[in-house]
Amino acid sequence: MTSDAEVYQSDRTAMPAAGLGEQSRLHVTSDQSDLAEARRITAEHLRHRCEWADSGAVQLVVSELLSNAVIHGGGWWSLVVSASSRQLVIEVEDRETVTPSIRMANSDGTAGGMGMHIVSKLVTRFEAVVHPSGTGKTVRALWNRPGLSGSRRTM
Numbered sequence: 001m002t003s004d005a006e007v008y009q010s011d012r013t014a015m016p017a018a019g020l021g022e023q024s025r026l027h028v029t030s031d032q033s034d035l036a037e038a039r040r041i042t043a044e045h046l047r048h049r050c051e052w053a054d055s056g057a058v059q060l061v062v063s064e065l066l067s068n069a070v071i072h073g074g075g076w077w078s079l080v081v082s083a084s085s086r087q088l089v090i091e092v093e094d095r096e097t098v099t100p101s102i103r104m105a106n107s108d109g110t111a112g113g114m115g116m117h118i119v120s121k122l123v124t125r126f127e128a129v130v131h132p133s134g135t136g137k138t139v140r141a142l143w144n145r146p147g148l149s150g151s152r153r154t155m
Contacts, residue, residue, distance in 0.1 A: 024049035026081040035066045050083035052145050057122045061141050064115040069094035088143040095136040099128035
């Protein structure tokens with residue numbers, strides 16, 4: 001397994017994004033990291049590259065999306081964090097083609113069922129896209145920097 005610092009350093013790159021200025025990118029997979037480490041690396045990335053983001057909310061969303069990938073997506077996942085001065089995007093890819101939905105909590109008293117409801121309340125918007133090849137999906141959570149036009153939450 002790669003160390004935290006190596007994953008963070010080796011996968012962080014600055015990339016231009018149309019209309020967004022300089023953008024940083026973090027990429028980590030379940031082959032390199034576990035869920036707790038992915039949350040920690042994400043928080044570290046935000047601290048250096050996206051100071052305006054609410055790190056606690058982002059870590060909760062990362063946790064929910066990665067947990068869904070483990071529970072419902074076969075276990076393997078890929079996390080991409082793209083941050084700029086105007087926008088933050090979290091993308092989680094897994095190998096399941098069924099997209100998540102906001103639903104009621106489990107009525108049988110067991111835990112679960114609230115993840116996407118929580119995500120929907122914390123982000124500007126989210127979406128799930130099934131890969132055309134049928135090999136999985138990407139769930140994307142997006143935040144616009146507060147105070148910018150279009151930063152209102154939508155589902």
